Amino acid sequence: METATQESLISFETHPSQYRHLRLEVEGPIARILIDNHEDGLRPGYQLKLNSYDLGVDIELADAIQRLRFEHPEVGSVLVTSAQEGVFSSGANIFMLGSSAHGFKVNFCKYTNETRLYMEDATEFSGQTYVAGLNGIASGGGYELPMACEEIYLIDDRRSAVALPEVPYLGVLPGTGGLTRLVDKRKVRRDRADVFSTLAEGIKGQRAKEWGLVDDVFPASTFDEKVNERLSELADGGYPNRKGISMDALTPVQEGDTLQYRHVSLTVNERDRVATLSMQVPDALPNIPENASDLGADWFPLRAFREWDDAILRLRFHYPEVGLVLFKTQGALEVVRDMDEQMEAHKEDWFVREVTLFMKRVFKRVDCTARSFFALIEEGSCFAGSLFEFALAADRIYMLEEEGVSVQLTNQNAGTFPMANGLTRLQTRFIGDPAHVETLVKRREMMDTETADDFGLVTVAADEIDWEDEVRLAVEERVSLSPDSLTGMEASLRFAGPETMETKIFGRLSAWQNWIFQRPNAVGEKGAITLYGQPVNPVFDFNRT
Amino acid sequence: MSISSSSIPNNVDLESNRKLQKALVAWQPAFLEWWNDMGPRGYQQDDIYLRTAVSVDTSGWAHYDYVKMPDYRWGIFLTPSDPNRTIGFGDNKGKPVWNQVPGEYRKELRRLIVTQCDTEPASVEQQRLLGDSAPSLYDMRNLFQVNVEEGRHLWAMVHLLHEYFGRDGREEAEDMLVRRSGSEDSPRILEAFNKPIDDWLAFFCFTMFTDRDGKFQLGGLAESAFDPLARATRFMLTEEAHHLFVGDSGVSRTIRKTAELMLEHDGRDVRDFGAIPMSIIQKYINEWYSASQDLFGSEDSSNSANFFAASLKGRFGETDGKSYDDNVALEGCKELQWAENGVLTNHEIPLRRAMNLELADSYRRDCEKALNRWNLNLEKMGMEKRIYLPSNRFNRSVGVFGDAHYDTKGNVITADDFAKKKADWLPSQEEKDYVKSVMVPCRKPGEFAPWITPPRKGIKGNPLDFDYVCFNQR
Structure with a gap:
């Protein structure tokens, strides 16, 4: 029976001292999570270029969120930003997805969805407000992560955009809550959401703000300053009376x-x-x-x-x-x-x-x-x-x-x-x-x-x-x-009763995504995921169900 | 209510089996209540010369004595287990047999056992009024013997439900006593067991043809990988043989009486002497044979394939080393002809889907043997008349033949033709009424009704005028 695949080596425990991709910086009441993904991922076969991520990155992110709550309870606001020039994040690594078994893909998406919800949970219940500072292009999962933050600020450098290119580029969905949060959380008008979700190059500057895709845009010269101001406002001095604990490893x-x-x-x-x-x-x-x-x-x-x-x-x-x-x-x-x-x-x-x-x-x-x-x-x-x-x-x-x-x-x-x-x-x-x-x-x-x-x-x-x-x-x-x-x-x-954004993410968005991940238009011989990065176009079966 | 080996003979270690005891504490009184309500009407306080199984060895399985039916010691017997038995057929062939119900086959095994089990009390209910018109004390005793043994078969199957199916099993066992033959609200599971058997020719046909279906169903289950089921049904088969004897000899004696009268009074209608004309006997056979064929289920059946694949139910004689070379049956087909657009057409059924058909074919061969004996008797008597088995296609409502009409030889005919000829092939209400009218009770030892000959010999070496039933109430 097949159990001990390469995934069996994954450990879900890490520590900031062991991070390979993220950096966690705490400065009084403000924390910063800097994305600086190392090109080597969890396994060989793909490179985490352009701050794209795999499960290894997300395990670090989940760890950082958890440690901020327990080890740094004095923190009142958390900035998520990039340490790489010109790019915030380009989302989940497509070569990683393309080379993963279906079950792994499903569980990877589930885990990343849970981690995004933890950011919202911390914002709502722990008084640690997450802010996304998009100092470069935020694409796909790279824009879904900011959407899990309470506020999103985009650098207005005529270059950096937010985008959900999954449908036009990959024939799949922005499955880490992207479509749901667009309309359910950020209340983007459905026709604009439709345009945005099929616009591979995304939207930048003022229009991104007008459409509600980001909360504000700042020019490059003042971006850091403006974002820091906002972080200070949100932190409001933090919680200096809270004394954090130290979380040791479980080591079963x-x-x-x-x-x-x-x-x-x-x-x-x-x-x-x-x-x-x-x-x-x-x-x-x-x-x-x-x-x-x-x-x-x-x-x-x-x-x-x-x-x-x-x-x-x-x-x-x-x-x-x-x-x-x-x-x-x-x-x-x-x-x-x-x-x-x-x-x-x-x-x-x-x-x-x-x-x-x-x-x-x-x-x-x-x-x-x-x-x-x-x-x-x-x-x-x-x-x-x-x-x-x-x-x-x-x-x-x-x-x-x-x-x-x-x-x-x-x-x-x-x-x-x-x-x-x-x-x-x-x-x-x-x-x-x-x-x-x-x-x-x-x-x-x-x-x-x-x-x-x-x-x-x-x-x-x-x-x-x-x-x-x-x-x-x-x-x-x-x-x-x-x-x-x-x-x-x-x-x-298991989930009788009302729908929430969360049930929609797991029950609607993820279920559709998992269906699409099985379909030939995505993963068949001529499917979009299969042919991603190759010099040929995908060939779709245009029958709609 | 005490649950002990003296009141319930058994070889399942009842004394120390708390699970069984717990189940039986509630079920045994319910069974007795059911027996008193639905068992043979009017003879519960009489002494009947019955055979009781008190153990599974040769000296114990046939113990004869007078007993009042409610005092009958219904026991729980399984053929002793063979620790080396391996699974003989299907996808699990060659592996050790199962002594527990595997969870993955729970629903299938439950269905097989419940369906088989339900027929046992059903037949007792169907036959409960027959004592009043018994053609002799000998026959009356045989009826009651069949009844108490159907009761014991109920016990045997209920034991499997109690021992291996937990709470579900106990509920199913309870339902066995709640469903009633012919009830509008909770009928018996199989339709054939919902019509009353109200004359003795029907009873003999039932034990000849329908109980014989039971023999082949039990034979299929006796091959099961679920060893307790295999062992329970193996022991039931030894008792089933007596029921078949009652039916086989009963029909045979009825034929013989008619033949004797025809020879003695050449040309006169045997009805003048209170006997049953050969044509009516043939119609009864047509009716009961075709209804019993329906009990096998469809000739092309995915259920039967699943049961075989899972090693739950095999063919008759599956592992006797003679009947079948290939116990996996993944290859090959059974050929069968049935009507398509009014024309008999060849069809091939993949072997595994044809397992009901395999059983039904074995069944037909078994029936033919009895028919051959009856006809040999007629020949020896100098009669030209012969009894025949109708084609398997005739008068079917279940399976591949159910959608069209066929004559008794199996030729396709129209619905109109069938309606016109029906009275030639199946007993009319008048004919059934006539048969019922000749069912005069004979209560004196050694006396037999005028429509049937005495048997060749009595029970357990006793004479024909032995008191097989002693009436205490009259």
């Missing part, structure tokens, strides 16, 4: 089939195409002190959720054939409940809030992962509050009917972790019965299996006689089904 250890982190373990059964992702909660957790950040990177929820996040990414990229992941937890319900209650009590503390926001992003990462998830609630499980969200994020919940097996809801289930659709997982689960959600979130007692089942929190309740068979049959049956249909089915069932 591979023991046989198990990847062992401190609190999380990932066991992969490659033969059966099933993995078990498990979180172990310590017997006791420290109380949250006056300055919560004194807890540092070792604090359980931060550490454990970083580990869970890393494991999910490894599953996505390293184990494409593992179709089903079983979620388990071990520990005491009371410990999790206490943790949730303390976090609720300290929610105004910047560090507690950052950890909570991060947990929200990890749950969303699970929601958007194209694997089946079953939560197994057994003896010794501690699916309470925050951890019960893992069960709610799963496609099915199996719960053992036995003395002592319980689940518990906490305040954290009542709105702390909204999904991409803006609703909580409980609201989404009971989309037709809001009153039931109200009842549930007020109910804080432990629930045994029968009660949890009565409240609709359990898919299958089985006693110890049936448990093994129920689970085994469900697991074996699940992994025998078509992976494509399961991906489509799960993505359709």
Whole structure:
């Protein structure tokens, strides 16, 4: 079975001292992320010319965003700009895309989309406002990245433009949120968006501003000054009272089939195409002190959720054939409940809030992962509050009917972790019965299996006689089904309720993009991606569906 | 309700199997309630001379004694397992057999087992009124023997649902007792099992032709890679043989009586003596044979191909070493003729899609053997009349023959012609009413109704006038 491709070498952890492409500079309340991509990418076969990027660049970007939130909470505004002359970024590297397997392309786009959303999340909830300083051409993904910033400033040098040339040049889409943000976020008129998205050379200067593609344009002579002024205004002195923590590396250890982190373990059964992702909660957790950040990177929820996040990414990229992941937890319900209650009590503390926001992003990462998830609630499980969200994020919940097996809801289930659709997982689960959600979130007692089942929190309740068979049959049956249909089915069932920009990006833009990526007009022998950079034109099949 | 080996003979380690015990605690009382409601009407408190299987070895599988039917010890028996058995056919050929349901085949196996299982209680329901018109105590006893054994087959299949399909299995097992033959709201799954069998010639035809379909279905399942299913159906096949004997000998005795009367009273209508004319017997055979052919499903079937490919259901004798050389069946075709635009046309069905047809062909050969014996008897008696099997194309509503009309020889005919000739081939309501009218009960030991000859010998070496049924209520 094919798992250990070149992608298996990818590590999702990095550190500014190890960056090969970006530079992270922090100066009081202002931070700058400078794009200066090294031509050598994650693997041979393409060169990251013109600040084009691959997954390696995006892993650095995600790291920078995360570190700014935790290690530099004093920062109030973040500039994203280029360190290369005349070019901001030319987007995702086309030769990299052209030489990647379909599954990798899909996961690459998903990861970059998540990273862009993290910038918006930091702007909205962490008081770190992202500003794009386009000191050169911003094309394709190179313009989609700025669109994820709160404000965009373009240098007016009669040369630099913003552009989305994917449709006219490549026969694919600006799939990193570009089309969606154009109309949903920047509110560009749809006919202008249509013109812009088919105009390979893009739009520069005043017109870019008029159309709402950028917030302002400044001449080269004053560009830096103007942008810095704006950064200072937005930072407004920053948050000098916040004391950042230092985030160490996770460095899990591979023991046989198990990847062992401190609190999380990932066991992969490659033969059966099933993995078990498990979180172990310590017997006791420290109380949250006056300055919560004194807890540092070792604090359980931060550490454990970083580990869970890393494991999910490894599953996505390293184990494409593992179709089903079983979620388990071990520990005491009371410990999790206490943790949730303390976090609720300290929610105004910047560090507690950052950890909570991060947990929200990890749950969303699970929601958007194209694997089946079953939560197994057994003896010794501690699916309470925050951890019960893992069960709610799963496609099915199996719960053992036995003395002592319980689940518990906490305040954290009542709105702390909204999904991409803006609703909580409980609201989404009971989309037709809001009153039931109200009842549930007020109910804080432990629930045994029968009660949890009565409240609709359990898919299958089985006693110890049936448990093994129920689970085994469900697991074996699940992994025998078509992976494509399961991906489509799960993505359709997980997000009941309203659309948001975020659900549109993953559910509409990405789904179309992934379809286009499979079509001969893009990747066939004479497709546009295949022939990109070659001296022949693509030949399209002009039948529209 | 205690669940123990003394009340439920078994070789599945029931005493220590908590899963089975849990399932049976609820199911056994429901079964008894069903048996009392839907089992043979009016004879539940009588002593019947029945055979009970108390173990799977040669001394235990046929234990004879008087028993009241509700006290019958329905047991759970599987042919002992062969630890070296490997899968004999399909894509999994050569691998070890499965002792658990593989999740990927759960839905297919469940469907196969549920469909087979549903026929067992259905036939008991269909036959529940027949005791009142039994032509002898001997025949009455045979009816009840068939009924309790269909009940045991229900137990055998339900055991598989209970043991291997978890909660779903228990729900399916419950439904076996909820569906009712002929019910408007919850009928039995297969249509043939929804019409009552209300005369004894129909009962003999049922056990001759429809139970024989069961034999071949069980034979296909006996090859299954899912070993518990293979073992359960193998043991069921030993009992099924008795049901076929009841049908085969029943029709044969009916023919013989008619022939005797025709020879004795040359030229007179046998109806004058309360017997059944040969033409009506032939029409019954036409009707039951064609309805039983329908039970095999379409001759060209992707389901049957899937079942074969997945090694879930094979052909009859798939691995006996004689019947089939090629147990993978990926190559080759079966040729079959059916009507296209009113003309018989040759068709080729890829072998794997033709697995229902393979079973149905084996079935026909088996039926022909019985027909040959009946005709040999007629010949020996000096009769010129012969009984025939209609063509497989005749009177079909399922499969490739279902879209056109054919005569009993298999020639294509128009719908008009079929309507005109129908009364020559299939029993009319008057004829069925006549058959019913001669079904006079015979309750004295050794007495037989005037439309049927006595059998050659009694049960288990007992004489024909043995008290096969002792009435306690009258």
